[in-house]
Amino acid sequence: MHLWGIKRYLILLRMAKNEKIRQLPLRILWYLKDTLRHEKFTQIGDKIVIHSFFPPFPSKAFDRVIPNLISGLKGKVVPLSTYIAITDRCNYHCWHCSSAYRRGKEMPLEVIKGAIRKLQEIGVCIIGFTGGEPLLREDLGEMISIIDSRSTSFLFTTGDGLTKKRAEELKEAGLFGVAISLGHYREEIHDRLSGHKGAFQTALNAIKNSKEAGFYTILQIVATKNLLNSGKIWNFIELAKELGVHEIRLLEPMPTGRLLNKGKNIFLTEEEREKLRGIHIKVNRDRRYPAIVAFAYVEGEKLYGCGASYQHMYIDAQGNVCPCDFTPLSFGNIQKEELEIIWKRLNSSFQRSRRQCFLRENIDKIKKEFAGELPLSYEKSLAICKKCPSPELPDFYKNLTKIDF
Numbered sequence: 001m002h003l004w005g006i007k008r009y010l011i012l013l014r015m016a017k018n019e020k021i022r023q024l025p026l027r028i029l030w031y032l033k034d035t036l037r038h039e040k041f042t043q044i045g046d047k048i049v050i051h052s053f054f055p056p057f058p059s060k061a062f063d064r065v066i067p068n069l070i071s072g073l074k075g076k077v078v079p080l081s082t083y084i085a086i087t088d089r090c091n092y093h094c095w096h097c098s099s100a101y102r103r104g105k106e107m108p109l110e111v112i113k114g115a116i117r118k119l120q121e122i123g124v125c126i127i128g129f130t131g132g133e134p135l136l137r138e139d140l141g142e143m144i145s146i147i148d149s150r151s152t153s154f155l156f157t158t159g160d161g162l163t164k165k166r167a168e169e170l171k172e173a174g175l176f177g178v179a180i181s182l183g184h185y186r187e188e189i190h191d192r193l194s195g196h197k198g199a200f201q202t203a204l205n206a207i208k209n210s211k212e213a214g215f216y217t218i219l220q221i222v223a224t225k226n227l228l229n230s231g232k233i234w235n236f237i238e239l240a241k242e243l244g245v246h247e248i249r250l251l252e253p254m255p256t257g258r259l260l261n262k263g264k265n266i267f268l269t270e271e272e273r274e275k276l277r278g279i280h281i282k283v284n285r286d287r288r289y290p291a292i293v294a295f296a297y298v299e300g301e302k303l304y305g306c307g308a309s310y311q312h313m314y315i316d317a318q319g320n321v322c323p324c325d326f327t328p329l330s331f332g333n334i335q336k337e338e339l340e341i342i343w344k345r346l347n348s349s350f351q352r353s354r355r356q357c358f359l360r361e362n363i364d365k366i367k368k369e370f371a372g373e374l375p376l377s378y379e380k381s382l383a384i385c386k387k388c389p390s391p392e393l394p395d396f397y398k399n400l401t402k403i404d405f
Contacts, residue, residue: 032066035303035396040284040291042246044216051247051293052177052218053081054126055152061125064150068123073400077310077347082119083128083156083325085317086112086140090133092158093195094183096222098257098326099132101374104318109139111335113146115315118339120150124313128154130325132317135161144173152176156220158199159206167213178210179218179249185232185239207243218247219290225265228272233279241289248283250276250294254326255363260370267360273300301355305394308358309350313343320375321346327359328366328374329381349382354391362388 042049047056055061068078087106088099107115119127127147134140135157147153154177155170162178170178180203183193187200210217219240227233240248252268253259259266268276273296280294299306308323315321320330321342331349332342350358359366362384369380376384393401 038281060149061152078123079313081126082313084315087132088317089136100257106317130156141173159203162206164209167209171213177216179220181220185235217245219245220249248292256326302395305353306357309346310353330375349385
């Protein structure tokens with residue numbers, strides 16, 4: 001069920017239940033309303049979801065979002081989301097996999113649980129579990145179960161292993177949302193791109209099981225040049241409508257992992273990203289389709305920009321703390337140091353959100369230091385960051401700084 005018109009914006013006023021938000025001037029809420037004008041709010045059960053970059057409303061996790069944003073503008077930055085890769089193991093061999101070249105033993109359960117507790121303490125609103133294929137960890141439910149209402153949890157998966165029984169178990173553990181990746185709308189092509197026969201039907205079954213278990217269900221798509229420029233991306237959007245998912249999460253190929261040394265012709269141009277932004281707006285205006293969130297729109301310079309190490313943090317399967325899921329720079333390891341210390345080190349190197357993707361802007365520097373293993377060491381990572389000029393703020397944060405809190 002989608003919410004339209006003024007109903008969508010009433011939730012911003014209903015946030016006044018939160019003491020910190022109640023003290024904000026009305027013009028701030030009005031400004032925030034304006035930034036959400038191209039989103040399609042979805043109701044699932046008793047929750048309202050803007051999209052998967054935000055926790056559902058009402059929730060304690062949602063109540064933390066705006067205070068965290070304001071805290072960041074005042075100098076104390078808290079990542080809104082953190083994704084944890086709990087394994088590099090996977091039965092698939094996807095053409096665009098970002099976890100390639102990562103080496104080492106995966107973190108034990110107690111280390112991951114300790115990281116989750118610390119993330120909640122520092123104020124993280126969304127905790128995502130990724131991989132590899134996270135469903136290969138039999139203890140995934142234990143990780144999810146220790147997350148209390150201060151944070152919302154999402155699972156990012158190929159669908160391999162999301163049986164009806166497993167879905168019910170994860171729902172009982174407290175998981176809120178499931179994002180299932182699909183490489184193509186045609187079965188034979190998806191199977192080929194994932195390197196696994198039967199992967200397409202596995203993904204469709206996982207979507208069915210996810211919906212029946214009551215999860216906020218997301219179809220995750222990588223928009224290639226061919227899909228975008230041929231117009232066939234709309235075949236994907238039609239499939240999402242038929243499957244009845246709640247959200248389409250629209251990514252693009254990134255120069256990392258298996259694509260690190262690929263030619264630039266595989267990556268989208270700025271003009272092609274503008275097409276993705278247009279799709280985001282067009283689909284969200286059409287009641288027939290699920291909500292859509294295109295990274296090119298949400299992370300564009302006119303909105304929140306690249307939030308690597310500002311809005312977001314990534315912990316890989318070995319415990320290395322990185323700016324985001326795609327940027328293979330390490331600023332410490334949670335198996336050797338306290339997470340809060342590493343986060344401060346990471347954030348001080350990046351300082352704030354930026355108008356352009358850090359990875360795309362600095363990929364040549366990263367490739368120059370690449371020696372067969374990712375992420376790069378802290379020393380190399382820091383050296384790369386020191387060569388980067390201080391970034392210009394994206395419009396969302398630039399405008400917020402003009403408001404007196």
